[in-house]
Amino acid sequence: MDGPFATAFSLIASGDPALMQIIGLSLRVTLAAVLIACVIGLPLGAALALARFPGRGAVIVVFNALMGLPPVVAGLVVYLLLSRSGPLGSLALLFTPTAMIIAQTVLILPIVVSLTRTVVEDLWAEYQEHLRSLGASRLRAVPTLLWDGRVSLLTGVLAGFGRASAEVGAVLIVGGNIAGHTRTMTTAITLETSRGNLGLAIALGIILLALTLTLNAAAWGAGEWARGRLG
Amino acid sequence: MGAGATGMSVARDPAASILPLSLEGVRYVAGGAALLSDISIRIEAGRRLMVMGANGAGKSLFLRICHGLIEPTAGRRRWASGEARASAQAMVFQRPVVLRRSVAANLEYPLALKRLPRSERRYLVACTLDRFGLTPLADRPARLLSGGEQQRLALARAWSMRPQVLFLDEPSSALDPSATRIIEEMVAQFSDEGMTIVMTTHDLGQARRLAQDVAFLHRGRLIEHRSAAEFFAGPETLEARAFLAGDLIW
Numbered sequence: 001m002d003g004p005f006a007t008a009f010s011l012i013a014s015g016d017p018a019l020m021q022i023i024g025l026s027l028r029v030t031l032a033a034v035l036i037a038c039v040i041g042l043p044l045g046a047a048l049a050l051a052r053f054p055g056r057g058a059v060i061v062v063f064n065a066l067m068g069l070p071p072v073v074a075g076l077v078v079y080l081l082l083s084r085s086g087p088l089g090s091l092a093l094l095f096t097p098t099a100m101i102i103a104q105t106v107l108i109l110p111i112v113v114s115l116t117r118t119v120v121e122d123l124w125a126e127y128q129e130h131l132r133s134l135g136a137s138r139l140r141a142v143p144t145l146l147w148d149g150r151v152s153l154l155t156g157v158l159a160g161f162g163r164a165s166a167e168v169g170a171v172l173i174v175g176g177n178i179a180g181h182t183r184t185m186t187t188a189i190t191l192e193t194s195r196g197n198l199g200l201a202i203a204l205g206i207i208l209l210a211l212t213l214t215l216n217a218a219a220w221g222a223g224e225w226a227r228g229r230l231g
Numbered sequence: 232m233g234a235g236a237t238g239m240s241v242a243r244d245p246a247a248s249i250l251p252l253s254l255e256g257v258r259y260v261a262g263g264a265a266l267l268s269d270i271s272i273r274i275e276a277g278r279r280l281m282v283m284g285a286n287g288a289g290k291s292l293f294l295r296i297c298h299g300l301i302e303p304t305a306g307r308r309r310w311a312s313g314e315a316r317a318s319a320q321a322m323v324f325q326r327p328v329v330l331r332r333s334v335a336a337n338l339e340y341p342l343a344l345k346r347l348p349r350s351e352r353r354y355l356v357a358c359t360l361d362r363f364g365l366t367p368l369a370d371r372p373a374r375l376l377s378g379g380e381q382q383r384l385a386l387a388r389a390w391s392m393r394p395q396v397l398f399l400d401e402p403s404s405a406l407d408p409s410a411t412r413i414i415e416e417m418v419a420q421f422s423d424e425g426m427t428i429v430m431t432t433h434d435l436g437q438a439r440r441l442a443q444d445v446a447f448l449h450r451g452r453l454i455e456h457r458s459a460a461e462f463f464a465g466p467e468t469l470e471a472r473a474f475l476a477g478d479l480i481w
């Protein structure tokens with residue numbers, strides 16, 4: 001089996017520097033986006049679960065809908081914001097990894113917010129009387145509920161990671177797929193495939209698949225472990 | 232009104248007692264229906280009051296209004312300490328609520344809410360574990376305990392907060408007889424230590440075992456409030472008599 005597959009395996013086996021650079025950047029961008037989305041999304045989702053205000057239903061619907069936001073549209077919006085004539089153009093972030101992190105955060109945030117809201121709402125229904133009996137305010141209940149929902153929340157965060165690491169549209173638009181600078185696994189696969197350079201594309205595809213598999217195995221394992229350990 | 236005799240109070244400083252608790256003309260309306268009407272009662276310190284009545288009589292609602300989880304539509308709830316919602320009280324629910332953490336962490340949580348320093352929390356948790364024989368379970372995830380163990384934990388947690396009054400909403404109705412007996416023993420012990428007990432039950436045997444006073448609710452109205460001896464010897468109202476006789480009353 002000579003050909004693209006052999007090339008792919010030798011690229012992986014030899015730890016090809018270009019390949020490693022692409023993998024490193026992809027992970028850095030996606031992990032940063034997941035982290036930012038959690039810092040914003042966990043408290044926001046919990047607040048949305050506990051707060052009662054006019055228009056709350058509309059906010060929930062919007063976040064649910066945004067979970068299906070096409071990555072290219074997210075990319076376009078961030079592009080418009082960051083482009084030279086856009087409101088944030090002066091920051092000169094377009095075609096940088098930072099722009100890609102922003103775009104992926106926009107993609108992950110609705111997942112984290114919506115999932116957190118559901119988890120925290122269910123827990124609040126269960127704990128509400130007890131926590132109020134102990135004198136805990138709604139605000140004080142937020143960290144308690146987030147901690148008690150940690151297993152379910154982890155699954156959601158991993159779903160967010162999966163979405164971000166697999167998408168190509170947003171990072172392509174705002175990153176520009178510049179070799180050695182903003183080229184990620186997905187954008188590289190797109191480009192190398194269209195060029196007919198299948199070896200690198202397949203190598204990246206294998207790594208992306210392995211990453212997804214590992215993550216899902218970790219999520220499943222964590223869930224099973226927690227069910228047995230925490231009840 | 233109740234037998235009036237006050238037992239010893241848990242409060243070290245009598246001036247700090249939050250009891251008696253008075254409800255004055257309390258009414259609660261939901262969805263156009265009056266679920267509680269004209270409830271006036273004085274709950275004295277140091278007594279064991281059993282709140283009895285058929286399903287839907289308003290027992291749980293009564294307890295929640297006393298505890299301050301629900302505000303009455305009309306009427307007043309008044310603590311002797313003048314607080315809007317007294318802090319020296321605790322409540323145990325029918326289905327034990329335990330957090331998804333260890334037994335020890337469940338005990339520590341309310342103490343942390345009260346902003347007790349860590350060393351004091353640790354000490355109180357250790358005392359509580361020891362007193363209720365929970366030390367071997369300290370590191371076990373509380374959600375994996377049996378129903379009876381979870382309810383024991385819930386009672387131990389309530390005790391560790393040193394409330395002057397403890398409200399219990401059918402604490403053993405989901406438990407088997409041996410777990411029920413343990414819960415009843417705990418309630419009796421708390422009472423012996425001077426804690427005021429207000430508990431709902433529809434279990435007549437349990438009420439006979441634990442009650443010093445009885446409040447009998449019927450269709451959202453408090454129709455009897457007397458000493459247990461008097462109540463069980465011969466209730467004044469037809470409804471209570473029928474209830475004791477085991478008849479279904481509506």
